[in-house]
Amino acid sequence: MLINRMMVFGGCVAGLLASAPLMAADPAPFELAGPSLKVRVTRGAQSLPIAQVPSLSEGDRLTVEADLQGDQGAHFILVSAFLRGATNPPPRDWVSFAETWKKKGKALDLTVPRGARQMVLFLVPDTGGAEGALSGAVRGKPGEFVRATQDLNQASLDRSRLDAFMGAIRAQENSHPEYLRTLAPVLARSLSMKLNEECLSKVIEMQASCLLENRDSLLLSDVHTSSMAETLTGAPTDLALQLSATREAGYGYYSAYIAVVRDVARIFGAFSNPEFGYLPTLSVRKGDGIGLLLNSAPSFQKPKSVMVVSMPAIEADSPPRLRSGARGPICVVRPGAVLPVEGAPLIYSTSYARSMTLAVQSASGETVEWPVEARADRGGYVLAGATAWPAGFRGTAQGHLYGHWGFDRFEGPDFTLQLPDDRSWQVDGDATALVVGRDNVVRLKGGTPACVERVTVRQGDGAPAPVQWTVEGQDGLALTLPLADRKAGMLNIEISYQGVPQPMTIPLRSYAQASRLDGLQIHAGDRMALLSGQRLDQVESVEVAGLLLRPDGLTREGAVDRLRLVAQGDGAAMTQGREATARVRLRDGRKVGLDVTVAPPRPQVGLLSKDISPGPSPANGKMLVLNGNNLLPDNGQIVFSIRAGAGTTLEGTDVIEVAPADDGxxxxxxxxxxxxxxxPQVMVARLDPKVMAPSLFGPLRFRLLRVGAASDWQPLVTLARLPQIDAVACEGKAQGCMIKGRDLFLIDAVGTTPTLDQAVQVAHGYTGSALTIPAPRDGTLYLRLRDAPDSVVTLPAA
Structure with missing residues (x-):
């Protein structure tokens, strides 16, 4: 591992608490350019510039040389020291010196000794005794230099992320500042920076400067170097975010970068002596050069400044656990496709990861390799040169990212890649579920969804309408079709691929809202059934176990439709308990399945007899005479009996339901x-119209009810509401007669013959109390009541 980040956190916090007076102000920023060094590292037969070496190893050979200006006025001694931990002083020969102003011996040729754990470089002005003083300091207090080189190395890496962030923001400000709102969050995620989102709501001209305010506090923990944080919290970024938002004693936002600088300043401040003062530097590594950044000018008089330069730790390389940030397949048909990665900010700000390559294998096993470039502003590696893909790579392929981390091979994540192919799309699910009047979600399978650029829907010759879509898995699309204002009929879904001029067309048909089928009730032995649900007027037929049923009357009870179905043809009735699937055919051709279990046989009953008792004669009026036994006056009563049919036994808990023919x-x-x-075979019932609801009149029917079953409806009687006739006055055939009374609107017509020839029609809603009619031929008037249009009642005229 490069550096244990939480050691930095812990030391910094401890330093802050222990030395508050020392830190009465923020430390000066590292903005002063110092001298430079050239360093190359050789391991085995391979040589790398220092910028590509994340850590050193025992046996590595180093060439270190000061890169000073030609007119350099002060002589510097270049000092290297290997350390083997805070409690184990190094031997004398681990400290080496070079006089940089001489032609010979100005460079250090070093080999990392066995047992070394850290390395530090010093640049010190030439003065008598400097070598001995530095050697004694390193060997006398090795822990101070161990801690310093760890902290300075980490601070240099943090600074590289800060510089990368600032450089990208400034470049965008100079080219297209209007895109900062989109670019800044990607940069912040890539480089683990703390983003001030309020800056993105400012005017464009102020966004960049706002984003770079308090820049030293922008740095968050580099997740790659946070092993202790992983142990403590399981999520190092969470801890870093908490710390980054904490006010510490008025010094602004806490950041690990600031803490390192403060901590090193505390260490060196306590360690300096009258002869030498230690000056920390940050390393800017590019190629084989190390540029030094200072936060204060060096002193060439006592105490003379000793510039301390950190070097990579001497340990086994620990490459970051680079993770794929892809949420699905990635389309690579165009140059610039991005392979999103997470977990390694240093891939963007350093050259540790090098020669990164994407190896792609097609479904047939063919392999190609493409170079990739890390782009913090894109959030991953950019496939810059992949344009001419072999024909065998159409469709879905698998890609693996790899390269080198320092001297070692570096394995990255795998990716699923796609290029457009000519496979057709198929509806995944019920294609008949596309209903107009609302937005519909349709799932398609079969193509390369990552390369879809645009989806539209077109109906007839109309203009195409855009369709929202999301990628599902490696071969699926979820479309949201806007059908709220469309009519049922044929639709064309057009799917356009990146880089393909002609879209793919998928024909679909939309339908009106389908019937909702709640259940089909059919009893053993019956040749009829009852279908319940909604919008059952769309049902054309129902076929179940070879029995074809067709509609025979639709009724509505509240919000539920009930459709009576009657068997057609000679299909056999079904037996109790049989399970089957009914195929409900709708008028637009759709078919819907409905599970059915045949219910027990329904009770069978029949009307045995009935007796109607007319109401009492009016004290001062005329009484209408009702003919036959099928007319029940509203002031009379009916007593009727029923007989049980074959296989039915009547019980005391049975119920007889009486209702009008219109299901009122x-x-x-x-x-x-x-x-x-x-x-057990006969039941007698008494029905008094006076206890019935006022809306209960006209033809009545009855059926037997018991738990879970009901007999067929059968006609019972016609309930007629009678008008009150007070008098009938006839003056002669020429003058006719006058009927006086109340509720005369209940009369439909009055005539002088039983056939009601040339009868007088009574207007609907008639509110008068008298009717003028022709004189009767035989002293009798004949009336047709509105509640009994098929019966004729008589009224004596005398």
Missing amino acids: AAIRLTAANGLRLEG
């Missing part, structure tokens, strides 16, 4: 209100 309000007769059981 019903009345239920039980043992408590007029129902008596003669025996």
Whole structure:
């Protein structure tokens, strides 16, 4: 591992608490350019510039040389020291010196000794005794230099991320500042920076300067170097975010970068002596050069400044765990495709990861390799040169990212890649579920969804309408079709691929809202059934176990439709308990399945007899005479009996329901209100119209109810509401007659013959109290009541 980040956190916090007076102000920024060094590292037969070396290893050979200006006025001694931990002083020969102003011996040729764990470089002005003083300091207090080189190395890496962030922001400000709102969040995620989102709401001209305010506090923890944070929290970024938002003793936002600088300043401040003062530097590594940044000018008089230069730790390389940030397949048909990665900010700000390559294998096993470039502003590696893909790579392929981390091979994540192919799309699911009047989600399977550039829907010759879509898995698309204002009919879904001029067309058909099928009730032995649901007027037929049923009357009870179905042809009735699937065919051709279980046989009953008692004669008026036994006056009563059919036994808990033919309000007769059981085969019922609802009139029917079953409806009687006739006055055939009374609107027509020839029609809603009619031929008037249009009642005229 490069550096244990949480050691930095812990030391910094401890330093802050222990030395508050020392840090009465923010440390000066590292903005002063110092001298430079040239360093190359050789391991085995391979040599790399220092910028590509994340860590050193025992046996590595180093060439270190000061890169000073030609007119350099002060002589510097270049000092290298290897350390083997805070409690184990190094031997004398681990400290080496070079006089940089001489032609010979101005460079250091070093080999990392066995047991070394850290390396530090010094640049010190030439003065008598400097070598001995530095050697004694390093060997006398090795822990101070161990800690310093760790902290300075980490601070240099943090500074590289800060410089990368600032450089990208400034470049965008100079080219296209209007895109900062989009670019800045990507940069912040890539480089683990703390983004001030309020800056993005400012005017464009102020966004860049706002984003770079308090820049030293922008740095968050580099997740790659946070092993202790992983142990403590399981999520190092969370800890870093918490720390980054914490005010510490008035010094602004806490950041690990600031803390390192403060901590090193505390260490060196306590360690300096009258002869030498230690000056920390940050390293800017590019190629084989190390540019030094200072936060204060060096002193060439006592105490003379000793510039301390950190070097990579001497340990086994620990490459970052680079993770794929892709949420699905990635389309690579165009140059500049991005392979999103997470977990390694240093790939953007350093050259540790080098020669990065994407190896792509097609489904047939063919392999090609493409170079990639890390781009913080794009959030991953950019596939810059992949344009001429072999034909075998159409469709879906697998890619693996790899390269080198320092001297070692570096394995990155795998990616699923796609290029457009000619495979057709198929509807995944029920293609008949596309209903107009609302937005519909349609799922397609079969193509390369990552390369879809645009989806539209077109109906007939109309203009195409855009369709929202999301990628699902490696071969799926979820479309949201806007059908709220469209009519049922054929639709064309057009899918356009990146780089393909002609779209793919998928024909679909949209339908009107389908019937909602709640259930189909059919009893054993029946040749009829009852379908319940909504919009059942769209049902054309139902076929179940070879029995074809067609609609025979639709009724509505509240929000539920009930469709009576009657069997056609000679199909056999079904037996109790049989399970089957009914195929409901709608008028637009769709078919819907509905599971059915045949219910027990329904009770069978029939009307045995009935007796109608007319109401009492009016004291001062005329009484209408009702003919036959099928007309029940509203002031009379009816007593009727029923007989059980084959296979049915009547019980005391049975109920007789009486209702009008139009399924209006019903009345239920039980043992408590007029129902008596003669025996298991016969039941007698008494019905008084006065206890019935006012809306219960006209033809009445009855059926037997018991738990879970009901007999067929059967006609019972016609309930007629009678007008009150007070008098009939006839002056002669020429003058006719006058009928006086109340509720005369209940009369439909009045005539002088039983056939009602040339009858007088009574207007609907008639509110008068008298009717003028022709004189009767035989002293009798004939009336047709509105509640009984098929019957004729008589009224004596005398």
